[in-house]
Amino acid sequence: MLGLWFRTALLVLLLGSCKPATPPAAQVRIRWPRDPESLHPHMLANAMAVQAINLTYQSLLAVDASRQQLVPLLADSLPAVRRNGSASFFSYRIRPQATWDDGQPILAADVAFSLRAMRCPDLPNERMQAQYGFIQDIKISAADPRRFTLVCAPYAPDYRMLSGDFAILPEHLLDSAHTLRTLPLTGIDSVAAARPAVAAVIQRLAAAGLERSPGRYGSGPYQLKTWQTGQQLTLQRKHPWWGDPLQATEPQLTARPEQIRFQIIPDQTAALLALRRQEVDVYAGIPPADFARLRQSAADTARLGLYTPDSYEMVTAGFNTRRPVLRQSLTRQAISCLFDVEGILNGALHQQGYASVGMISPHQPVFYNDSLPADTFNPTAAITYLQQAGWRRQPDGTWQQLGTDGKPLPLTFAISYRAGNAAYEFIALQVRTAAARLGIAVQLRPAESALLTQQLQAGEFDVYLRSVVGNPFAHNFIPLLHSASTGTAGGNYTGFGSPASDRLLERLAAAEDTLSKRKLLRQFQRVLQRERPLRVLYFMRNPIAVSKRFTNLGLSSLSPGYEVAGFVEKPQP
Amino acid sequence: MRGRVLYRLLRPLLLGWLLLSVVFLLSRLAGFGSTVDLTPETDILSSRQFERQQAQQALQKRLGLNLPLFYLSVVPHPSYGPWLLAVRWHGRHNQYHQWLRQLAAGSLGSSYRDGQPVTSIISEALPNTLRLTLPAAASSVGLTLWLGLRLARRRWWRTWVLSLCVALDAAPLFLVATALLLLLANPDAFPLFPAYGLPESAGTESLWESGTRHLYYYALPIGSLLLVTVPGLVLQLVAALEQEAGSQYVVTARAKGLSDRQVLRGHVLRNAALPFITLLTDLLPALLAGAVVVEVIFALPGMGRLLAEAAAARDYPVLLGGVALVAAARLISYWLADALYAWADPRLRRQTTLPTHA
Numbered sequence: 001m002l003g004l005w006f007r008t009a010l011l012v013l014l015l016g017s018c019k020p021a022t023p024p025a026a027q028v029r030i031r032w033p034r035d036p037e038s039l040h041p042h043m044l045a046n047a048m049a050v051q052a053i054n055l056t057y058q059s060l061l062a063v064d065a066s067r068q069q070l071v072p073l074l075a076d077s078l079p080a081v082r083r084n085g086s087a088s089f090f091s092y093r094i095r096p097q098a099t100w101d102d103g104q105p106i107l108a109a110d111v112a113f114s115l116r117a118m119r120c121p122d123l124p125n126e127r128m129q130a131q132y133g134f135i136q137d138i139k140i141s142a143a144d145p146r147r148f149t150l151v152c153a154p155y156a157p158d159y160r161m162l163s164g165d166f167a168i169l170p171e172h173l174l175d176s177a178h179t180l181r182t183l184p185l186t187g188i189d190s191v192a193a194a195r196p197a198v199a200a201v202i203q204r205l206a207a208a209g210l211e212r213s214p215g216r217y218g219s220g221p222y223q224l225k226t227w228q229t230g231q232q233l234t235l236q237r238k239h240p241w242w243g244d245p246l247q248a249t250e251p252q253l254t255a256r257p258e259q260i261r262f263q264i265i266p267d268q269t270a271a272l273l274a275l276r277r278q279e280v281d282v283y284a285g286i287p288p289a290d291f292a293r294l295r296q297s298a299a300d301t302a303r304l305g306l307y308t309p310d311s312y313e314m315v316t317a318g319f320n321t322r323r324p325v326l327r328q329s330l331t332r333q334a335i336s337c338l339f340d341v342e343g344i345l346n347g348a349l350h351q352q353g354y355a356s357v358g359m360i361s362p363h364q365p366v367f368y369n370d371s372l373p374a375d376t377f378n379p380t381a382a383i384t385y386l387q388q389a390g391w392r393r394q395p396d397g398t399w400q401q402l403g404t405d406g407k408p409l410p411l412t413f414a415i416s417y418r419a420g421n422a423a424y425e426f427i428a429l430q431v432r433t434a435a436a437r438l439g440i441a442v443q444l445r446p447a448e449s450a451l452l453t454q455q456l457q458a459g460e461f462d463v464y465l466r467s468v469v470g471n472p473f474a475h476n477f478i479p480l481l482h483s484a485s486t487g488t489a490g491g492n493y494t495g496f497g498s499p500a501s502d503r504l505l506e507r508l509a510a511a512e513d514t515l516s517k518r519k520l521l522r523q524f525q526r527v528l529q530r531e532r533p534l535r536v537l538y539f540m541r542n543p544i545a546v547s548k549r550f551t552n553l554g555l556s557s558l559s560p561g562y563e564v565a566g567f568v569e570k571p572q573p
Numbered sequence: 574m575r576g577r578v579l580y581r582l583l584r585p586l587l588l589g590w591l592l593l594s595v596v597f598l599l600s601r602l603a604g605f606g607s608t609v610d611l612t613p614e615t616d617i618l619s620s621r622q623f624e625r626q627q628a629q630q631a632l633q634k635r636l637g638l639n640l641p642l643f644y645l646s647v648v649p650h651p652s653y654g655p656w657l658l659a660v661r662w663h664g665r666h667n668q669y670h671q672w673l674r675q676l677a678a679g680s681l682g683s684s685y686r687d688g689q690p691v692t693s694i695i696s697e698a699l700p701n702t703l704r705l706t707l708p709a710a711a712s713s714v715g716l717t718l719w720l721g722l723r724l725a726r727r728r729w730w731r732t733w734v735l736s737l738c739v740a741l742d743a744a745p746l747f748l749v750a751t752a753l754l755l756l757l758a759n760p761d762a763f764p765l766f767p768a769y770g771l772p773e774s775a776g777t778e779s780l781w782e783s784g785t786r787h788l789y790y791y792a793l794p795i796g797s798l799l800l801v802t803v804p805g806l807v808l809q810l811v812a813a814l815e816q817e818a819g820s821q822y823v824v825t826a827r828a829k830g831l832s833d834r835q836v837l838r839g840h841v842l843r844n845a846a847l848p849f850i851t852l853l854t855d856l857l858p859a860l861l862a863g864a865v866v867v868e869v870i871f872a873l874p875g876m877g878r879l880l881a882e883a884a885a886a887r888d889y890p891v892l893l894g895g896v897a898l899v900a901a902a903r904l905i906s907y908w909l910a911d912a913l914y915a916w917a918d919p920r921l922r923r924q925t926t927l928p929t930h931a
Contacts, residue, residue, distance in 0.1 A: 038687035130628035230874025265872040273768035
């Protein structure tokens with residue numbers, strides 16, 4: 001027996017003695033929920049990949065997240081825009097200081113090469129190909145090899161940002177023979193098949209393995225040091241880097257941490273423990289319950305800075321307006337009254353969200369329509385709306401009306417949402433309880449993510465719960481609510497859309513000056529509240545914890561919520 | 574004899590092909606099979622509809638998903654409606670044919686997500702899984718035998734241990750793993766072990782250092798697997814030992830003057846081993862398939878997580894590669910079970926070697 005105790009004691013001693021080494025200084029360790037899968041700048045596989053690509057590649061423009069405006073990155077200033085009836089022109093000049101890692105200057109020819117590379121067939125660039133179809137040609141200045149003009153489709157406001165938002169690749173490393181230069185920008189697909197030289201370049205591009213080797217082909221301040229799939233990814237600061245001398249004057253070129261290490265921890269419990277044990281420094285998107293617990297712990301708040309920046313992500317309940325039960329806006333109004341948003345925010349989100357009357361955040365006071373009445377949980381109003389819509393209460397407490405085919409139509413509906421999301425489950429259960437009290441039967445239909453999207457696109461749902469991510473630059477709601485966006489590949493699942501509402505959305509998408517945008521947006525929110533194709537339940541906050549070792553976090557409402565490149569480590573006492 | 578050997582060799586291949594074909598066809602027929610989705614879980618305002626459609630089509634074309642699935646398809650008859658079915662022949666230009674040709678050439682294809690060959694993805698994930706599952710399996714066998722033999726001798730703590738085994742056997746893995754994590758990696762309780770991850774290779778270090786470092790990181794994941802596997806095995810083994818203990822050969826062995834220990838190890842254990850072997854060989858496919866729950870909770874990049882993520886992302890080539898591997902392990906485990914049965918029970922050996930006398 002003594003032997004067993006001795007052995008156990010030895011084991012415990014052994015385990016206690018091998019603690020992990022303390023992290024090297026100037027390293028930021030960030031928790032990622034999953035692997036970025038691919039770091040190809042034309043693929044943009046997921047949010048993690050986008051974060052890493054933004055640190056290793058550069059585009060012409062960048063977004064200053066804290067000021068929420070476009071700033072020039074590789075370009076020396078914002079583009080000069082010209083337009084006529086049939087086309088629009090965006091003129092850029094690349095900073096003269098910008099070079100690749102081997103000292104070669106970054107030129108307009110590299111931009112042209114990048115545009116051609118993202119249109120080559122058989123490469124993982126479908127999304128870019130489709131998104132950048134509006135760029136029809138590039139004209140490089142004969143006098144200045146850094147100056148060029150992008151010839152684009154007839155003007156739309158979001159072209160200003162999009163025209164400078166793709167990663168620039170080095171032509172001299174990937175196509176040293178300048179084979180692609182001879183091709184027109186449009187129709188590369190058909191030419192590539194006919195010319196073996198072009199096919200060889202495409203093969204070289206595929207063999208370059210951009211999926212796993214950022215840094216070598218990017219002009220950004222970091223390069224990939226190690227990447228163990230599903231485990232960790234480390235970026236190392238380049239020395240020297242072309243942007244070094246400009247950092248004092250151009251904050252968008254700041255890159256301070258020596259190493260950025262992304263730790264992939266899928267499980268939230270393990271991630272929280274790792275944060276509390278100082279095994280990671282940054283954890284964004286903390287579940288609200290965990291965040292509330294962190295806030296209450298004195299030991300944790302002493303070590304961790306806890307922040308809740310706003311986000312542009314909103315949770316919405318959409319109605320299938322093609323369903324006979326939900327075809328009247330009054331019925332949709334009635335169901336909208338059954339969402340107890342205050343209760344949901346308290347119960348499921350620990351107040352990490354705030355209610356809104358429409359698709360504009362109340363924290364954007366210029367555009368938010370504050371004259372609209374707030375949506376409240378009001379079953380009495382729901383009954384009034386139902387009666388106005390022609391529903392009659394039956395002796396057994398349920399509701400019925402005569403359908404268009406003359407047959408009695410009972411008032412029941414199902415709520416579809418992504419399975420496993422605790423907040424959606426809470427909302428669905430709350431609505432079911434509230435509806436049951438009024439005699440309305442509600443079914444819950446949780447589904448796996450891809451299956452849910454397919455059901456929504458096929459119109460096989462009554463009410464859905466889903467989140468929508470907006471951004472401060474474009475107010476383009478056409479993909480979500482325009483009648484042209486219905487159908488299998490569209491994003492307008494509700495089937496909503498009248499000629500008048502379509503016109504409003506089109507004018508809104510084309511509006512540029514703040515005054516007309518404000519007027520149209522206020523009108524849009526009014527129409528949305530009246531017609532109720534969907535109801536915005538709340539906007540979410542993004543709970544973030546960052547070790548107090550770091551300052552200058554660049555917190556903002558744009559994903560991921562912080563700017564790691566700007567982090568400054570406090571000197572250790 | 575030659576025919577028999579040939580049959581023994583060909584049968585697993587045939588079974589493997591059948592299994593993979595069924596998985597291939599079913600996964601792609603499952604409603605959402607023909608679309609690899611570019612749309613994320615949330616709607617992002619700015620993507621335009623026609624762009625999304627265009628990108629979707631281009632992606633399907635690059636991955637070859639725009640081709641018909643099989644050599645033939647059955648559709649409702651164009652003129653007689655749904656009551657009469659029409660068979661349409663697609664020839665060799667179909668997804669299944671291309672996949673089969675690739676498979677015959679020894680290639681499992683490449684991942685839809687990052688274009689990496691499936692074999693290299695699997696060979697990267699498999700060692701991580703084996704480092705977790707092999708020690709777990711070996712120690713669960715060792716622990717089971719040790720505990721089972723001790724319990725068979727009717728100690729005073731037997732009832733308590735068996736009750737504990739029943740309770741643990743009923744506990745789900747995620748609960749046990751999370752409990753261990755919250756107990757032994759928690760700054761509020763006993764922060765003895767790391768909360769997640771794998772040991773970093775620290776360059777030059779001795780075998781002892783590397784061993785202890787691995788032990789430090791793998792203790793909780795392996796511990797949680799043991800806590801879930803061992804109780805079930807112990808309960809089975811104790812029941813089998815108990816059943817054998819009443820047999821007449823045990824009485825004879827005792828009458829010969831053998832000690833309790835000799836009877837138990839030399840006679841009872843061998844006879845009680847048959848159901849235990851079945852359970853053991855079942856462990857092999859699980860070794861390769863990994864333990865999804867443990868891998869997710871402790872952030873270990875192994876096969877279980879790989880396959881779960883591939884399934885969620887509809888990355889069929891990786892999924893099929895994983896299924897092929899697990900199917901192969903399953904076949905090997907059957908062979909192994911046969912061999913172990915023959916070793917444990919000579920009567921079975923005689924039956925398999927001399928079938929014509931039966």
